[in-house]
Amino acid sequence: xxxxxxxxxxxxxxxxxxxxxxxxxxxxxxxxxxxxxxxxxxxxxxxxxxxxxxxxxxxxxxxxxxxxxxxxxxxxxxxxxxxxxxxxxxxxxxxxxxxxxxxxxxxxxxxxxxxxxxxxxxxxxxxxxxxxxxxxxxxxxxxxxxxxxxxxxxxxxxxxxxxxxxxxxxxxxxxxxxxxxxxxxxxxxxxxxxxxxxxxxxxxxxxxxxxxxxxxxxxxxxxxxxxxxxxxxxxxxxxxxxxxxxxxxxxxxxxxxxxxxxxxxxxxxxxxxxxxxxxxxxxxxxxxxxxxxxxxxxxxxxxxxxxxxxxxxxxxxxxxxxxxxxxxxxxxxxxxxxxxxxxxxxxxxxxxxxxxxxxxxxxxxxxxxxxxxxxxxxxxxxxxxxxxxxxxxxxxxxxxxxxxxxxxxxxxxxxxxxxxxxxxxxxxxxxxxxxxxxxxxxxxxxxxxxxxxxxxxxxxxxxxxxxxxxxxxxxxxxxxxxxxxxxxxxxxxxxxxxxxxxxxxxxxxxxxxxxxxxxxxxxxxxxxxxxxxxxxxxxxxxxxxxxxxxxxxxxxxxxxxxxxxxxxxxxxxxxxxxxxxxxxxxxxxxxxxxxxxxxxxxxxxxxxxxxxxxxxxxxxxxxxxxxxxx
Amino acid sequence: xxxxxxxxxxxxxxxxxxxxxxxxxxxxxxxxxxxxxxxxxxxxxxxxxxxxxxxxxxxxxxxxxxxxxxxxxxxxxxxxxxxxxxxxxxxxxxxxxxxxxxxxxxxxxxxxxxxxxxxxxxxxxxxxxxxxxxxxxxxxxxxxxxxxxxxxxxxxxxxxxxxxxxxxxxxxxxxxxxxxxxxxxxxxxxxxxxxxxxxxxxxxxxxxxxxxxxxxxxxxxxxxxxxxxxxxxxxxxxxxxxxxxxxxxxxxxxxxxxxxxxxxxxxxxxxxxxxxxxxxxxxxxxxxxxxxxxxxxx
Numbered sequence: 030x031x032x033x034x035x036x037x038x039x040x041x042x043x044x045x046x047x048x049x050x051x052x053x054x055x056x057x058x059x060x061x062x063x064x065x066x067x068x069x070x071x072x073x074x075x076x077x078x079x080x081x082x083x084x085x086x087x088x089x090x091x092x093x094x095x096x097x098x099x100x101x102x103x104x105x106x107x108x109x110x111x112x113x114x115x116x117x118x119x120x121x122x123x124x125x126x127x128x129x130x131x132x133x134x135x136x137x138x139x140x141x142x143x144x145x146x147x148x149x150x151x152x153x154x155x156x157x158x159x160x161x162x163x164x165x166x167x168x169x170x171x172x173x174x175x176x177x178x179x180x181x182x183x184x185x186x187x188x189x190x191x192x193x194x195x196x197x198x199x200x201x202x203x204x205x206x207x208x209x210x211x212x213x214x215x216x217x218x219x220x221x222x223x224x225x226x227x228x229x230x231x232x233x234x235x236x237x238x239x240x241x242x243x244x245x246x247x248x249x250x251x252x253x254x255x256x257x258x259x260x261x262x263x264x265x266x267x268x269x270x271x272x273x274x275x276x277x278x279x280x281x282x283x284x285x286x287x288x289x290x291x292x293x294x295x296x297x298x299x300x301x302x303x304x305x306x307x308x309x310x311x312x313x314x315x316x317x318x319x320x321x322x323x324x325x326x327x328x329x330x331x332x333x334x335x336x337x338x339x340x341x342x343x344x345x346x347x348x349x350x351x352x353x354x355x356x357x358x359x360x361x362x363x364x365x366x367x368x369x370x371x372x373x374x375x376x377x378x379x380x381x382x383x384x385x386x387x388x389x390x391x392x393x394x395x396x397x398x399x400x401x402x403x404x405x406x407x408x409x410x411x412x413x414x415x416x417x418x419x420x421x422x423x424x425x426x427x428x429x430x431x432x433x434x435x436x437x438x439x440x441x442x443x444x445x446x447x448x449x450x451x452x453x454x455x456x457x458x459x460x461x462x463x464x465x466x467x468x469x470x471x472x473x474x475x476x477x478x479x480x481x482x483x484x485x486x487x488x489x490x491x492x493x494x495x496x497x498x499x500x501x502x503x504x505x506x507x508x509x510x511x512x513x514x515x516x517x518x519x520x521x522x523x524x525x526x527x528x529x530x531x532x533x534x535x536x537x538x539x540x541x542x543x544x545x546x547x548x549x550x551x552x553x554x555x556x557x558x559x560x561x562x563x564x565x566x567x568x569x570x571x572x573x574x575x576x577x578x579x580x581x582x583x584x585x586x587x588x589x590x591x592x593x594x595x596x597x598x599x600x601x602x603x604x605x606x607x608x609x610x611x612x613x614x615x616x617x618x619x620x621x622x623x624x625x626x627x628x629x630x631x632x633x634x635x636x637x638x639x640x641x642x643x644x645x646x647x648x649x650x651x652x653x654x655x656x657x658x659x
Numbered sequence: 660x661x662x663x664x665x666x667x668x669x670x671x672x673x674x675x676x677x678x679x680x681x682x683x684x685x686x687x688x689x690x691x692x693x694x695x696x697x698x699x700x701x702x703x704x705x706x707x708x709x710x711x712x713x714x715x716x717x718x719x720x721x722x723x724x725x726x727x728x729x730x731x732x733x734x735x736x737x738x739x740x741x742x743x744x745x746x747x748x749x750x751x752x753x754x755x756x757x758x759x760x761x762x763x764x765x766x767x768x769x770x771x772x773x774x775x776x777x778x779x780x781x782x783x784x785x786x787x788x789x790x791x792x793x794x795x796x797x798x799x800x801x802x803x804x805x806x807x808x809x810x811x812x813x814x815x816x817x818x819x820x821x822x823x824x825x826x827x828x829x830x831x832x833x834x835x836x837x838x839x840x841x842x843x844x845x846x847x848x849x850x851x852x853x854x855x856x857x858x859x860x861x862x863x864x865x866x867x868x869x870x871x872x873x874x875x876x877x878x879x880x881x882x883x884x885x886x887x888x889x890x891x892x893x894x895x896x897x898x899x900x901x902x903x904x905x906x907x908x909x910x911x912x913x914x915x916x917x918x919x920x921x922x923x924x925x926x927x928x929x930x931x932x933x934x935x936x937x938x939x940x941x942x943x944x945x946x947x948x949x950x951x952x953x954x955x956x957x
Contacts, residue, residue: 034925035917035919035921035922035925036921037925038921038922038924038925038928039921041928042851042854042924045663045847045851046662046663046664046851047662047663048663049660050663050666120800120820121799121800122792122799122842122843123792123799124792124793124843124845131663133843145820146820148820148822149820149821149822152822152823153822153823273673273676273677273680274676274679274680276706276707276708276709277709278708278709278710282708284708286676286705286706287673287676288669288670288672288673288824290824315707315708316704316707317703317704317705317707318704325661327661327665327666327669328661328665328669329668329669329670329672329673329676329705331707342680366820378829380825380827381825382824382825383677383680435823436823436824439822439823439825440825441820441822441825441827443827443829447831448827448829448830448831449817449819450819450820450821450827453820453822
């Protein structure tokens with residue numbers, strides 16, 4: 030708290046407004062004293078109000094870990110669930126101001142969700158405070174935290190060697206830890222490191238120098254945070270404006286609005302709009318406060334251009350002479366953030382800047398062990414794991430490498446069904462293939478091919494447990510359609526696994542690839558004008574929905590062959606359930622691998638009450654209703 | 660180099676534009692307080708020279724200060740925006756009020772239930788709110804884009820990670836999103852911005868002689884004759900102001916001589932109590948805000 034007389038408020042605010050901002054992240058594991066350190070920083074900067082202090086005193090007595098003395102960790106551990114468990118669950122953001130600077134602290138937990146939360150907190154941070162318990166030294170988690178910090182592009186690190194009071198403030202302990210850490214960090218290319226001897230609990234070297242460490246002449250933690258130089262980053266790079274929305278109050282005005290993500294722009298500048306590549310000059314920089322003579326990174330503006338070109342949400346307006354790249358295949362580093370693992374081949378949504386598209390991970394090149402930095406083989410990616418991967422997107426995206434610009438090089442992956450944010454990606458570079466594979470336009474179209482068949486092309490997709498009766502019904506349906514003069518083909522799971530997919534097993538990742546290939550084959554055959562019957566267990570909704578997305582509207586009929594697991598297991602026509610129960614057949618759907626029933630199939634066949642001829646009649650009726658069969 | 664307020668303003672405008680671009684039917688929750696005033700001001704800037712493409716929604720309890728209603732009723736005309744006022748009909752019918760029903764039931768039915776009803780009735784899938792992370796500990800962990808289930812519940816354990824400036828605003832049918840463009844603002848930032856932009860706020864924020872009674876250590880303003888006085892209780896004229904505004908029987912005043920903007924800011928800089936202290940409704944337990952948010956309170 031300051032003592033500013035009312036007459037000086039204006040002057041105080043002006044000075045306050047000119048302070049620079051430092052965003053930093055604190056990393057440490059459960060017992061390193063991280064929350065205590067932040068609580069102490071807030072307390073010492075006089076940012077704790079009396080009523081909060083009263084609540085803190087009460088809480089310290091009730092649930093504190095300091096024997097009734099002030100437990101600063103309770104100031105920051107916000108959620109009730111956290112207090113009960115004595116851990117920090119999530120990322121929390123705190124604000125404090127000193128005479129020289131403003132700060133936003135991302136406080137992230139050190140336990141098992143570490144990577145996900147740390148990546149989130151680090152994505153906007155300029156610097157990191159990495160806590161080490163002086164009694165324990167550089168641990169596996171220290172390496173892990175440092176790796177994640179370097180991955181996200183943070184270059185400035187304060188190594189807070191905490192709890193030095195518990196090792197008698199001995200200099201050799203501090204020196205040994207600092208030296209070991211520097212050596213490790215150098216391997217990651219991190220050199221801007223300030224090691225600080227600390228006791229967060231007692232306040233040594235938190236705000237000012239401590240009498241207990243006369244041998245240390247470096248800055249206190251607060252001094253370091255107040256003075257560390259923040260890089261200009263993308264602000265010094267070429268102009269970038271991801272277009273969020275087009276403002277059109279009337280027919281004469283089109284403002285392309287967004288937050289400048291790099292460089293500066295002035296009226297008259299030549300700009301290039303990506304991915305189209307169209308060029309124009311900036312006419313005006315419009316804001317709610319009137320037109321500006323220039324705009325820099327970090328400002329929200331609306332640009333008008335000197336000529337009419339097509340610009341919409343998701344486009345990137347760039348400096349004319351230094352445009353961003355445009356590609357639909359990338360190599361990227363991926364951080365997985367969800368309990369359901371990443372499956373190569375499964376479609377996800379990618380959001381990069383203001384553009385959203387569909388993508389698949391085409392190849393997991395290798396995993397990165399966050400503890401040892403070693404490369405590991407990776408078939409899938411579990412929560413908190415990191416990998417280098419190739420990604421294919423369904424449209425061309427403007428981008429910069431993440432190292433050049435966080436906002437135009439960092440993306441998130443979103444699950445198409447649950448809408449959860451499941452992963453984060455950092456673009457390394459575009460894969461050149463995307464320039465070389467062009468789609469060939471064909472003269473004879475799907476419609477033309479279908480016209481000589483007398484029916485419309487379509488996919489009839491049977492899904493259900495093994496032994497549910499899919500193949501039996503599909504076979505009977507094909508006989509019926511053939512008799513009606515329709516040109517059909519039947520893709521059966523077992524048969525395709527003997528040929529096209531014989532290299533695939535039954536892990537979740539292989540099941541996804543199995544369905545992806547069959548869906549692509551079905552699409553080609555629909556292009557050829559056929560009615561394609563697909564009979565696969567196809568246990569996952571995501572793959573069925575992507576198979577649906579491959580063909581046109583009304584060209585996909587999902588048939589859910591519904592049989593209770595007990596009944597299918599009793600039938601067991603191929604003896605597979607018996608083997609699975611005996612443990613001889615791992616990853617068997619329904620036993621130790623999940624089946625996700627369709628939420629809204631076009632046809633639902635309950636084999637307990639519907640006979641095979643009845644099932645066929647129902648499906649044919651559905652195909653007639655949608656105009657596929659005349 | 661950009662100033663602190665310029666950075667905050669730009670970030671908030673980016674959030675508002677992103678939210679509008681990614682939703683079908685957005686709405687701005689307008690509570691008539693200072694944070695709402697700043698939010699509305701930012702929304703006007705975000706789409707200039709067009710009007711913000713969404714209405715304002717005031718979830719009314721009929722128990723707000725009269726001065727709040729006076730300012731609210733000028734907003735639509737002054738800014739050319741649509742204002743929807745919603746009052747939970749069940750509350751009107753049952754005459755829910757803080758005196759006979761208690762603060763928890765009053766707030767739960769008028770505000771929490773009323774908000775849910777209004778969002779459902781108009782089919783809004785995204786609602787802007789003026790909450791800030793510095794207000795309260797459980798707010799510090801909330802995302803800028805915060806998802807609510809079809810029952811309007813907040814699940815703190817199922818929050819989406821938010822990286823860089825990328826916000827995931829996708830919802831499944833029935834779900835909705837609450838968006839907090841002022842997440843990174845502090846109370847001082849809000850006042851500084853009001854001063855810089857000359858944003859009109861309710862005069863109750865400035866000290867004046869007002870009739871108050873002291874109840875449970877809080878100074879409650881007798882704003883109209885609906886307030887039952889206890890035996891021997893006589894309203895006294897004292898020079899007071901409010902740090903936050905809500906239902907007048909539930910909002911404590913502070914004694915103050917700060918009758919100008921600069922004096923208010925000066926007082927804030929010297930203050931030793933937090934903003935929410937005046938809110939009777941928060942005091943039930945230290946985890947009470949988190950509990951209310953899970954139930955659907957904004």
